[in-house]
Amino acid sequence: MTDFPALFGRPSAVTADAPGRVNLIGEHTDYNGGFVLPTAIPQRTRVELAPRDDDTVRVASTAAPGGAATYALGGENPGHTWLDYVQGITRALRNDGHSLRGFDARIDSAVPLGSGLSSSAALSVSLLRALRTAFGLSLDDVRIAQLGQRSENEFVGAQVGIMDPMAASLADEGTALFLDARSLHFERVPLPAGADLIVLNSGVAHDHAKGDYNTRRAECERACALLGVKQLRDVEAADLPRVEVLPEPLRRRARHVVTEDERVIRAVAAMKAGDLRLLGELFYASHASMRDDYEVSVPEIDLIVELAVADGDVYGARLTGGGFGGSVVMLAKKGAGTAAARRIAATYAERSGRAPRVLVPAEA
Numbered sequence: 001m002t003d004f005p006a007l008f009g010r011p012s013a014v015t016a017d018a019p020g021r022v023n024l025i026g027e028h029t030d031y032n033g034g035f036v037l038p039t040a041i042p043q044r045t046r047v048e049l050a051p052r053d054d055d056t057v058r059v060a061s062t063a064a065p066g067g068a069a070t071y072a073l074g075g076e077n078p079g080h081t082w083l084d085y086v087q088g089i090t091r092a093l094r095n096d097g098h099s100l101r102g103f104d105a106r107i108d109s110a111v112p113l114g115s116g117l118s119s120s121a122a123l124s125v126s127l128l129r130a131l132r133t134a135f136g137l138s139l140d141d142v143r144i145a146q147l148g149q150r151s152e153n154e155f156v157g158a159q160v161g162i163m164d165p166m167a168a169s170l171a172d173e174g175t176a177l178f179l180d181a182r183s184l185h186f187e188r189v190p191l192p193a194g195a196d197l198i199v200l201n202s203g204v205a206h207d208h209a210k211g212d213y214n215t216r217r218a219e220c221e222r223a224c225a226l227l228g229v230k231q232l233r234d235v236e237a238a239d240l241p242r243v244e245v246l247p248e249p250l251r252r253r254a255r256h257v258v259t260e261d262e263r264v265i266r267a268v269a270a271m272k273a274g275d276l277r278l279l280g281e282l283f284y285a286s287h288a289s290m291r292d293d294y295e296v297s298v299p300e301i302d303l304i305v306e307l308a309v310a311d312g313d314v315y316g317a318r319l320t321g322g323g324f325g326g327s328v329v330m331l332a333k334k335g336a337g338t339a340a341a342r343r344i345a346a347t348y349a350e351r352s353g354r355a356p357r358v359l360v361p362a363e364a
Contacts, residue, residue: 002060002067003106004048004050004104004106007060007067007068007104007106008050008058008068008104008106010050010104011050012048012049012050012104012106013049013050013051013134014048014049014050014130014133014134015046015047015048015049015130016046016047016049016126016127016129016130016132016133017044017045017046017047017126017129018044018045018121018122018123018125018126018129018168018169019040019041019042019043019044019045019111019122019167019168019171019172019173020040020041020043020044020045020110020111020115020117020118020119020121020122020168021038021039021040021041021117021118021121021122021164021167021168021171022038022039022041022117022197022199022320022327022329022360023036023037023038023163023167023320023321023329024037024038024039024176024267024283024320024329025037025260025263025264025267025282025283025286025318026038026163026260026261026263026264026267027260027286027290027294027296027318027319027320027321027322027323028216028220028256028257028260028290028294028296028322028323029161029181029233029257029260029261029264030161030162030163030179030181031159031160031161031162031181031217031220032161032181032220032231032232032233032257033181033182033230033231033232033233033234034181034182034231034232034233034257034260034261034264035178035179035180035181035261035264035265036161036163036177036178036179036181036264037176037177037178037179037189037264037267037268038163038164038166038167038171038176038177038179039167039171039172039173039175039176039177039191039197040167040168040171040172040173041111041117041173041199041359041360042173042359042360042362043109043110043111043112043117043359044109044110044111044122044126045107045108045109045110045111045119045122045123045126046107046108046109046126047105047106047107047108047123047126047127047129047130048105048106048108048130049103049104049105049106049127049130049131049134050103050104050105050134051101051102051103051134051135052101052102052103052104053101053102054101054102055072055073055074055101055102056070056071056072056073056102057070057071057072057073057086057090057102057103057104057105058070058102058103058104058105059083059086059104059105059106059107060105060106060107061082061106061107061108061109062106062107062108062109063082063107063109063113064081064082068104069081069083071083071087072102073090073094073100073101073102074094076088076090076091076155078155078156078157084155084156085120085123085124085127085151085152085156086105086107086123086127087155088124088151088152088154088155088156089124089127089128089131089147089148089151091151091154091155092147092150092151092154092155093128093131093137093147096147098135098137098138098139099135100131100135101135103131103134105127105130107123107126107127109122109123112201112357112359113205114205114206114325114326115201115205115321115326115327115359116201116206116319116320116321116322116323116325116326116327117199117201117320117321117326117327117359118164118167118168118321120152120156120158120160120164121148121152121160121164121165121167121168122168124147124148124151124152124165124168125144125145125148125165125168125169126168128144128147128148129144132144141169141170142166142169142170142184144165144169145162145165145166145168145169145170146162146165147165148164148165148168148169149161149162149164149165157214158213158214159213159214159217160213160322161181162179162181162184163179163181166179166184166186167179170186172188174190174191175188175189175190175191176188176189176190176191176268176271177189178264178268181233182231182233189268189271189272190271191271192271192274192276192279192331193274193334194274194276194333194334195276195279195315195331195332195333195334195337196331196332196333196334196335196336196337196338196340196361197329197330197331197332197337197360197361198314198317198328198329198330198331198332198337198340198341198344198358198360198361199320199327199328199329199330199358199359199360200304200327200328200330200341200344200345200348200356200357200358200359201326201327201356201357201358201359202298202300202301202304202325202326202327202328202348202352202354202356203300203352203354203355203356203357204298204300204301204325204326204354205325205326206321206322206323206324206325206326212296212323212324213322213323213324216253216294216296219249219250219253220232220253220254220257222250223243223246223250223251223253223254226246226247226250227242227243227246227254232254232257232258233261235254235257235258236258237258237259237262239258240255240258240259243255243258249295252292252293252294252295253293253294255289255293256289256290256293256294259285259289259293260286260289263282263285263286263289266278266282267279267282270282276315276331277315279315279316279331280314280315280316280331281316282316283315283316283317283318283329283330283331284305284309284316284317284318286318287305287317287318287319290318290319290323291319294323296319296322296323296324297319297323298323298324298325300325300348300352300354301319301323301325301326301328303348303351303352304317304328304344304348304356305317305318305319305328307344307347307348308328308330308344311340311343311344313332313333313336313337313339313340314330314331314332314333314340314344315330315331315332315333316330316331317329317330317331327359330344337361338361341358341361342358345357345358
């Protein structure tokens with residue numbers, strides 16, 4: 001793609017970036033007030049930006065053909081394209097009381113779209129970081145995450161939780177971010193020294209702005225109303241008998257969330273203890289719950305997990321991200337991750353006809 005000076009006739013003034021993330025465990029718990037455990041991946045989204053003296057915004061993306069798209073600040077209007085993620089950010093900032101001028105921006109991302117690795121949050125956080133620097137905005141990293149979530153919820157129409165923007169804003173590659181999505185309290189937990197992390201993109205893309213993800217969130221809200229709680233976070237494992245009498249599919253949706261919160265807490269303890277066998281078992285249990293109770297997996301994802309189960313070098317595997325496609329995260333024996341990832345990817349490609357991509361380890 002054309003570089004910034006060729007696009008806009010001047011050099012950029014600010015550069016910022018943010019990582020994609022892989023969620024180790026804790027899926028569909030964040031918007032229910034629960035616990036999550038993401039970590040950053042090497043792939044990042046980069047924004048180059050230069051302020052303007054008017055209210056015009058011009059933005060170009062390496063992921064979109066053609067030149068720059070244009071709109072006016074205050075005239076944001078959803079068009080159901082990638083530009084909505086930019087318009088949503090400027091709308092959220094202005095609604096939050098921040099003063100902006102127009103700007104030119106170039107977006108370049110190595111986080112694959114629809115991969116379950118939070119490409120949208122990486123874009124939102126990198127853009128917010130660039131705007132913070134360019135216009136001297138008073139925003140800390142948590143507020144950046146909150147505005148990124150607001151943009152997707154209120155403008156893009158994807159009812160995502162707080163995990164993805166918090167991970168893009170605060171996570172790193174060496175630790176997992178143990179996050180309480182209700183209080184936003186977080187703790188950085190070192191990744192297990194005795195294991196390799198694998199992230200395999202299935203080649204099946206998803207789109208959270210479409211209906212399935214939002215449907216699951218609405219089902220959780222209906223379950224809360226029947227249980228008389230504000231969020232499913234308020235339902236503990238001891239309360240599962242109350243969950244079991246809910247009508248379907250609310251029974252299974254709520255059961256997933258309650259048991260997944262428990263799995264996150266146990267996973268953190270297993271990581272701190274170096275208990276890789278238990279951590280792997282929790283990965284598999286999480287996937288089964290997402291497949292059967294939350295019904296967000298697809299056959300291709302299930303195939304990858306089945307191949308991981310059969311591989312002697314893999315401790316555990318599970319769908320990561322919102323589901324309906326995306327990626328699988330695996331935990332493998334130390335030093336065996338690259339070879340295991342290649343084996344599983346090759347067999348998966350042969351059996352599914354899909355084109356998988358190993359994202360972690362990056363050299364694979």
